[in-house]
Amino acid sequence: MADYKWPEEGKRSLIGKRISRIDGPLKVSGKAKYTFDINRPEMLFGKMLRSPYAHAKIKSIDTSAAEKMPGVKVVKKLLEVGAEIQYAGVDIVAVAAVDEPTAEDAIRAIKVEYEKLPHFVNEQDLDKVPADRRRPPTEDKKGEPDKALQEAEVLIEGVFGNEVITHCCLESHGLIAEWEDENNLLVHPSTQAVSRNGGEMARALGIPANNVRIKMDHVGGGFGSKFPIDPWGIEAARMSKTAGGKPVKMMLERDAELTVAGSRPSAFARVKVGATKDGKITVWHSESWGSGGLAGAGRPPYPYVFNFGIPHQYTKHHGIITNTAQQRAWRAPNHPQACLVTMSALEDLAAKLNMDPLDFFIQNIELTGIRANVYKDELLKAAEMIEWKKLWRPRGEGAVGSTKTVKRGLGLSLHTWGGGGHPSDCDLTIHPDGSVEAKLGSQDLGTGTRTVIQIVAAETLGLPMDTVKVHIGDNRLPFSDASGGSTTVGGISSSTRRAAVDALNTLFEKVAPAMNTTPDKLEAAGGKVQVIGNPSSSMTWKQACAKLGTQPITARGKQPAPGKETLTNAGVGGVQMADVSVDIETGIVKMNNFIAVQDCGLIIDLKTAESQVYGAMIMGVCFALYEERVMDSQTGRVLNPNMEFYKLAGLADIGNFKVHMVTGKGHDERGVIGLGEPPTVSPGAAISNAVANAIGVRVPTIPLTPDRVLAALEKKGGANAKI
Amino acid sequence: MSSSDERSDKPDNSGVSRRNFLKGTSVALTIPLVAKSERVVKAAGADVPILGPGKVNITLNLNGAPKPASVEPRVTLLDALRNDLDITGAKRVCDRATCGACTVIVDSKAVYACTMLAIEAQGKKIQTAEGLEQNGKLHPVQQAFWDNDAQQCGFCTPGFVMACKALLDKHPTPTPEQIELGTGGNLCRCGTYVGIKAAIAQASQQMRKTRPARLTRGGKSNG
Numbered sequence: 001m002a003d004y005k006w007p008e009e010g011k012r013s014l015i016g017k018r019i020s021r022i023d024g025p026l027k028v029s030g031k032a033k034y035t036f037d038i039n040r041p042e043m044l045f046g047k048m049l050r051s052p053y054a055h056a057k058i059k060s061i062d063t064s065a066a067e068k069m070p071g072v073k074v075v076k077k078l079l080e081v082g083a084e085i086q087y088a089g090v091d092i093v094a095v096a097a098v099d100e101p102t103a104e105d106a107i108r109a110i111k112v113e114y115e116k117l118p119h120f121v122n123e124q125d126l127d128k129v130p131a132d133r134r135r136p137p138t139e140d141k142k143g144e145p146d147k148a149l150q151e152a153e154v155l156i157e158g159v160f161g162n163e164v165i166t167h168c169c170l171e172s173h174g175l176i177a178e179w180e181d182e183n184n185l186l187v188h189p190s191t192q193a194v195s196r197n198g199g200e201m202a203r204a205l206g207i208p209a210n211n212v213r214i215k216m217d218h219v220g221g222g223f224g225s226k227f228p229i230d231p232w233g234i235e236a237a238r239m240s241k242t243a244g245g246k247p248v249k250m251m252l253e254r255d256a257e258l259t260v261a262g263s264r265p266s267a268f269a270r271v272k273v274g275a276t277k278d279g280k281i282t283v284w285h286s287e288s289w290g291s292g293g294l295a296g297a298g299r300p301p302y303p304y305v306f307n308f309g310i311p312h313q314y315t316k317h318h319g320i321i322t323n324t325a326q327q328r329a330w331r332a333p334n335h336p337q338a339c340l341v342t343m344s345a346l347e348d349l350a351a352k353l354n355m356d357p358l359d360f361f362i363q364n365i366e367l368t369g370i371r372a373n374v375y376k377d378e379l380l381k382a383a384e385m386i387e388w389k390k391l392w393r394p395r396g397e398g399a400v401g402s403t404k405t406v407k408r409g410l411g412l413s414l415h416t417w418g419g420g421g422h423p424s425d426c427d428l429t430i431h432p433d434g435s436v437e438a439k440l441g442s443q444d445l446g447t448g449t450r451t452v453i454q455i456v457a458a459e460t461l462g463l464p465m466d467t468v469k470v471h472i473g474d475n476r477l478p479f480s481d482a483s484g485g486s487t488t489v490g491g492i493s494s495s496t497r498r499a500a501v502d503a504l505n506t507l508f509e510k511v512a513p514a515m516n517t518t519p520d521k522l523e524a525a526g527g528k529v530q531v532i533g534n535p536s537s538s539m540t541w542k543q544a545c546a547k548l549g550t551q552p553i554t555a556r557g558k559q560p561a562p563g564k565e566t567l568t569n570a571g572v573g574g575v576q577m578a579d580v581s582v583d584i585e586t587g588i589v590k591m592n593n594f595i596a597v598q599d600c601g602l603i604i605d606l607k608t609a610e611s612q613v614y615g616a617m618i619m620g621v622c623f624a625l626y627e628e629r630v631m632d633s634q635t636g637r638v639l640n641p642n643m644e645f646y647k648l649a650g651l652a653d654i655g656n657f658k659v660h661m662v663t664g665k666g667h668d669e670r671g672v673i674g675l676g677e678p679p680t681v682s683p684g685a686a687i688s689n690a691v692a693n694a695i696g697v698r699v700p701t702i703p704l705t706p707d708r709v710l711a712a713l714e715k716k717g718g719a720n721a722k723i
Numbered sequence: 724m725s726s727s728d729e730r731s732d733k734p735d736n737s738g739v740s741r742r743n744f745l746k747g748t749s750v751a752l753t754i755p756l757v758a759k760s761e762r763v764v765k766a767a768g769a770d771v772p773i774l775g776p777g778k779v780n781i782t783l784n785l786n787g788a789p790k791p792a793s794v795e796p797r798v799t800l801l802d803a804l805r806n807d808l809d810i811t812g813a814k815r816v817c818d819r820a821t822c823g824a825c826t827v828i829v830d831s832k833a834v835y836a837c838t839m840l841a842i843e844a845q846g847k848k849i850q851t852a853e854g855l856e857q858n859g860k861l862h863p864v865q866q867a868f869w870d871n872d873a874q875q876c877g878f879c880t881p882g883f884v885m886a887c888k889a890l891l892d893k894h895p896t897p898t899p900e901q902i903e904l905g906t907g908g909n910l911c912r913c914g915t916y917v918g919i920k921a922a923i924a925q926a927s928q929q930m931r932k933t934r935p936a937r938l939t940r941g942g943k944s945n946g
Contacts, residue, residue, distance in 0.1 A: 020869055020870060020872065021869075021872065021874075023877075024868070024869035024872075024874065025861060025865075025869060027874050027877030027880050027881075028852070028861065028865035028866075028868045028869050028874065028877075028880055028881070028884055029812070029852055029853060029855070029856055029861065029865055029881075030810075030811070030812020030813070030851060030852030030853045030881035030884075031812070031853060032877055033811065034811075034814075034878060036811075036814065036815065037805070037811035037814075039805075039806065039809050039811075099806070100802065100806065101795055101797060101798065168912060169912065170814065170816045170822070170824060170876070170878040170879055170910075170911075170912050171814070171816075171876070171878045172816075218876075218877065219876060220814070220876050220877070220878030221876045221878060221912050221913060222876075223912075253818070254816065254817050254818060254819075445875075445876060446874070446875030446876030446877055446913055447875070607872050608872060610872075611872045611875060611915070611918065612875075614914060614915075614916075614917045614918070615875055615913045615914030615915060616914065617914065618911075618914025618915075618916055618917070619912075619913075619914050642817060642819065642821065643816070643817040643819075643821040643822045643910065644817075644819075644821045648910050648912065649916075650903075650906070650907055650909075650910060650916075651902070651903060651906045651907070651909075651916040651919060651920065652903035652906075652907060654916050654917075657917050
């Protein structure tokens with residue numbers, strides 16, 4: 001039977017090394033073509049008229065002026081008179097015109113009358129949420145939480161949470177749709193789901209799935225928000241049909257991108273946590289709420305990570321319905337919220353116990369379950385990297401280096417995620433001239449998917465990387481699932497490995513007779529096919545492939561592959577520690593140092609893996625310090641659907657970062673595990689804890705903007721602060 | 724038709740003081756006359772053509788070559804590059820001078836292409852990320868971005884590359900403060916700033932090696 005398992009350390013020529021991404025030159029030179037960059041002959045520009053009101057009924061729609069405008073090719077009402085709108089930004093009329101200014105003029109010429117209805121958009125204060133905006137609460141109980149609360153020797157109580165944030169992909173959502181003939185549709189979407197989008201579009205249009213071609217080379221950010229083909233994309237395809245098949249480009253404007261194209265739900269919780277006086281956590285009690293739009297929001301997994309072992313637990317959760325566009329998956333759905341609330345409450349508990357949180361977390365680490373030892377090692381490693389024991393001081397005293405007005409603080413957090421490989425098929429072809437192709441209907445979100453495929457194929461075949469051509473981004477290639485939940489690297493590396501092993505074994509069968517040996521005695525290494533243990537008996541790769549005559553070898557590798565070695569796994573830990581300075585006169589928080597220690601099984605490309613962690617931490621700084629979608633209660637609209645007031649961190653805001661990837665024995669043999677989500681989870685908690693440590697008081701909700709920091713300082717509410 | 728390349732570096736030789744007076748203070752008034760302009764009005768004592776609202780023919784000096792286009796006067800340089808000339812390295816993200824994804828270099832300065840009209844950009848030397856390679860080789864800034872993985876999705880990358888090039892052209896050995904200012908107009912969503920910092924350090928070293936000595940004398944920047 002073929003041996004698929006990953007090569008051991010010492011036998012790897014590419015896997016685990018720092019390798020530059022193979023599409024780097026295209027990206028740095030501006031030549032990489034993203035969906036937004038594609039211009040097609042006779043292309044029309046699509047635009048959408050969206051509802052300015054959060055809750056309204058349409059009284060009338062007059063599109064006559066727009067229809068008469070020169071250059072306007074399609075005007076399409078998407079809602080009828082009487083239709084009820086449930087959030088600001090709902091699509092009402094679509095237009096397609098010969099150029100963008102004309103399409104914009106056409107939108108401005110459309111007149112819609114609305115009957116405004118009452119809306120609700122701000123869920124931060126649970127007591128002010130009307131009854132009809134609350135979904136039925138869910139409750140969970142373990143042990144005897146009420147009794148344990150009464151018996152707890154030390155107890156803290158607090159409110160913690162985060163605001164809604166938006167994905168703010170730099171390439172907005174959208175696509176270009178064109179009918180190549182009466183029946184066949186070509187679509188260039190900006191997507192995380194190349195292999196799924198064709199079927200989805202076909203269902204919406206009522207045409208066979210084999211009539212829809214999806215192509216995408218590069219995507220400008222997704223982060224969980226770009227799975228669906230989207231209603232505006234479907235309308236672009238319909239308008240293209242109306243316009244005789246001409247391509248219609250429909251990309252969202254920035255304000256629409258931030259309003260309707262995805263958000264992470266808010267999460268707020270009133271928490272009580274109890275412990276023995278020597279610091280053993282005994283009870284968790286939380287009443288939580290949050291909103292991700294019309295469907296409310298599910299309960300994040302409170303108490304995070306420690307839910308495994310805290311003996312007594314009670315959770316109650318309210319999903320709150322708001323007149324806002326629906327949430328979308330956001331890297332590690334629900335985890336950053338659960339982590340923030342849990343790690344903040346536990347840090348407050350450590351402070352009340354007069355314990356160093358590092359000691360407190362390690363003392364309770366068995367409560368995290370099977371990865372307790374990994375967490376412990378990672379906590380100690382991170383503490384060493386940030387010089388925790390040298391710098392940390394009890395809450396409110398200010399860490400080493402504090403001044404009268406600028407207080408320094410340290411905070412920590414830990415996290416988990418699954419990250420097992422998704423379903424993926426790979427066709428790997430070895431040509432008689434020795435060149436190799438790998439084909440997968442996958443997509444590279446900037447995580448390095450192309451590079452990983454090339455590394456795995458080249459490693460398996462003992463070839464230089466550039467011998468392998470990688471084809472992705474086309475739904476006519478073998479199915480590979482959507483990129484979400486850190487599932488891609490495990491999926492595509494497993495299917496590519498199996499395809500390459502099988503193709504290589506077929507090649508061995510062809511060349512073994514000529515080498516007077518049997519296929520099982522052959523190996524491929526260093527650009528040669530050779531007898532195992534006897535490199536002098538060898539052929540060059542080209543000589544070996546020439547034995548194929550005119551017929552290439554193609555092998556299909558599948559993930560999952562029951563009965564074969566498991567090449568991917570799920571379940572990681574990860575620890576982050578933040579070092580901040582807070583100016584207590586201005587409330588401004590500044591990052592000094594930010595440390596991550598992260599495990600993820602076997603790493604294929606160390607360089608792009610580290611980039612994932614750096615990127616996640618920087619996004620986390622944005623989440624912790626800057627980002628919030630601000631809803632206007634009066635108008636029901638997003639007040640900051642732009643990049644001036646929807647704040648992201650810049651290069652100057654991040655401080656110094658260090659990332660340590662945990663590799664080697666105990667990790668590599670687990671197989672490949674995804675990395676997109678786990679390091680995004682902890683930053684909010686680690687930074688909030690660092691700020692609490694610095695200023696001696698918990699800032700209840702993030703982002704930790706100057707106004708929130710100053711308000712917390714003024715209240716001096718400590719763990720008992722109310723929002 | 725005049726050659727926009729020749730016009731870019733020289734003030735008008737008409738002797739009219741308007742141009743010298745306004746030189747460097749306004750981009751709007753450096754618009755060269757457009758052929759077939761139908762109307763002219765007097766403004767500040769000079770003849771100023773009225774353009775539009777229909778399309779006008781323009782020529783942009785783009786990456787060293789003249790590129791004709793036909794655009795409405797309200798079209799930005801960014802949209803003219805992307806929609807009319809199919810030069811798409813500069814990206815449209817915020818479209819209002821916040822994020823820097825559209826950064827191009829205009830007459831040696833990093834400029835947001837979303838806030839300059841295409842008609843204003845005539846007569847200026849416009850450089851985009853596509854124009855940095857020489858003899859098929861990446862520019863040191865581009866090479867450094869690749870080597871240091873200063874990119875993930877890559878949508879902000881061409882803008883950052885141009886901002887960093889403009890920074891290093893002006894400050895061959897930038898201080899941390901100059902780096903923060905020089906990149907302060909650009910945002911990345913994937914979080915590639917750690918790589919960008921490393922890329923700037925590498926490119927600075929590389930560019931000083933290949934630069935004529937007089938430009939790096941004493942290793943000091945010109946402020």
